[in-house]
């Protein structure tokens with residue numbers, strides 16, 4: 001008998017950009033690889049009136065370039081059905097239930113359902129409540145809810161949202177997506193640390209000077225200005241992706257790799273994060289906003305459509321986090337992220353302390369640095385010192401590179417593909433737990449409060465650069481500097 005997964009996906013936000021760019025291609029890849037075979041169906045819902053035919057064309061279009069053949073794409077798209085849906089209208093859920101039940105029969109799915117919430121979080125509670133009351137939740141199979149970000153806009157709203165969803169579903173049915181947790185290299189953090197005793201034994205404040213995390217983007221806000229202007233980089237990137245990376249980099253070894261053990265350790269380190277007072281937040285965090293590029297070709301943030309002329313929304317954040325525990329006290333974790341920067345790059349630099357011995361003076365040696373490239377480049381490099389060829393005992397820096405080739409990167413599964421497969425298999429390890437979400441909201445809320453109280457403007461930086469100079473000063477005042485600087 002086939003081991004392939006059976007499921008009916010009901011996607012709220014089925015006409016959206018995420019569905020087209022990520023979800024349909026990911027489901028297709030799972031289909032192509034045999035993780036799902038013919039026992040699956042997808043119902044896309046949204047306000048718009050679309051026919052099944054049109055929806056299937058959209059799906060086929062979204063997998064152009066990765067489809068085995070036109071016939072295969074067509075065969076795949078026949079599993080897709082569309083229902084125009086008003087999330088507040090109870091009757092619409094009854095129609096949805098009928099369609100779901102009939103597709104379940106048609107494709108012999110056995111009652112397994114994945115409800116994918118990819119729309120404004122203000123509707124999440126209404127949707128989950130109706131799914132339960134109108135009996136879209138089955139008795140025969142599994143019922144899981146994937147929740148897209150943003151999960152609230154601050155701690156209070158995310159708590160209210162969580163409580164509302166928990167009225168209809170159990171916590172172990174919830175899969176809060178943070179797509180960074182599906183990235184190969186983010187998942188590699190734990191392996192690199194804990195499968196290598198050589199690395200793990202020096203992963204602490206005795207050897208490490210500071211940690212740097214950069215999530216730099218070349219693109220701007222594109223079509224999402226309306227959402228982004230209310231959100232800003234702190235909520236859009238720091239609260240979720242950056243905080244998740246910080247916890248994976250700094251947690252203690254879990255007793256096993258199972259979901260609960262990993263979460264327990266992540267939570268432990270997150271609760272050791274020092275929540276900042278408004279004064280400390282002003283000192284330790286910089287918010288920036290891009291202006292028109294130096295050559296005048298790229299518009300500034302305030303010139304974007306749907307952005308107010310005097311918007312103070314940050315398109316860039318840099319900050320310093322302190323972890324108050326034995327392993328990390330005294331090791332600043334510098335983070336930065338921004339839009340319209342020089343280059344797309346996500347990387348982590350672990351900067352080690354310089355040698356403290358009479359043989360080699362610190363000033364003549366370079367700090368050892370482990371760099372993890374999270375994307376689009378993927379891999380790990382290590383910077384060490386070696387003897388310079390020739391007379392004397394001079395030192396120079398050398399680099400050991402392990403960067404994955406284009407081909408290998410393309411073959412590795414996409415983050416969404418991995419996470420959807422995890423959800424199909426009931427594995428919640430690479431999803432955010434409520435307690436982690438709550439802790440990171442509390443952390444960023446303190447910074448947001450400080451900024452809301454302040455009348456100062458964001459630090460401006462021209463589009464196409466690495467960000468405002470204030471972000472450099474943040475490190476310079478500690479005697480450090482950013483390791484990655486594509487502008488140099």
Ligand code: BG6
Pocket residue numbers: 217236237346
């Ligand atoms: C999303 C943010 O969560 O992550 C976007 O909402 C951002 O603003 C994106 O562009 C970055 O993801 P990636 O995988 O392209 O680095």
